[in-house]
Amino acid sequence: MSGKRRKFSASITARVAVDAARxxxxxxxxxxxxxxxxxxxxxxxxxxxxxxPGESAPVEFTLGEDALAYCDDQPGAWVVEPGRFAKAVGASSRDTRLREHVELSVDGSD
Structure with a gap:
């Protein structure tokens, strides 16, 4: 699947007291x-x-259309539905510190 690539960005901050933390x-x-x-x-x-420790840095994620697609059992093809998507950024799925919603279109106008 090819298509529009979407960029998402966030800022992360080191919360540990160890020098040069990853x-x-x-x-x-x-x-x-x-x-x-x-x-x-x-x-x-x-x-x-x-x-x-305490330092912040921007991070950028680039997703292809395939990252938003799923296999639809009716037409038997991968589809991306337009509409509202939730995005969350964090250290894990249980520790998300940024949550937002974004409207995405399939025609590339978003």
């Missing part, structure tokens, strides 16, 4: 109003950064 930011995305029952959020990307 922080991992994980991006979770979920289709809020999917026509099929799907998990609320799924891990779609992650980025690592070396940070000193």
């Amino acid at each position: 922080e991992v930011a994980q991006l979770y995305v979920g289709d809020v109003a999917s026509s099929l029952v799907r998990p609320e959020l799924g891990l779609k990307a992650f980025e690592k950064a070396s940070l000193k």
Whole structure:
């Protein structure tokens, strides 16, 4: 599946008191109003950064259309539904510190 690539960005901060800590930011995305029952959020990307205690750094995630797609059992093909998607960034699925919603279109106008 090819298509538009979407960029998501966030800022991460080292919360440990160890010099040169490796922080991992994980991006979770979920289709809020999917026509099929799907998990609320799924891990779609992650980025690592070396940070000193208390230091912050921006991270950027780039997702292809395939990261938002699912296999639809009716047409038997991968589809991306337009609409509202939830995105969350954190150290793990149980520790998300940023949660937002974004409207995505299939025609590339978002």
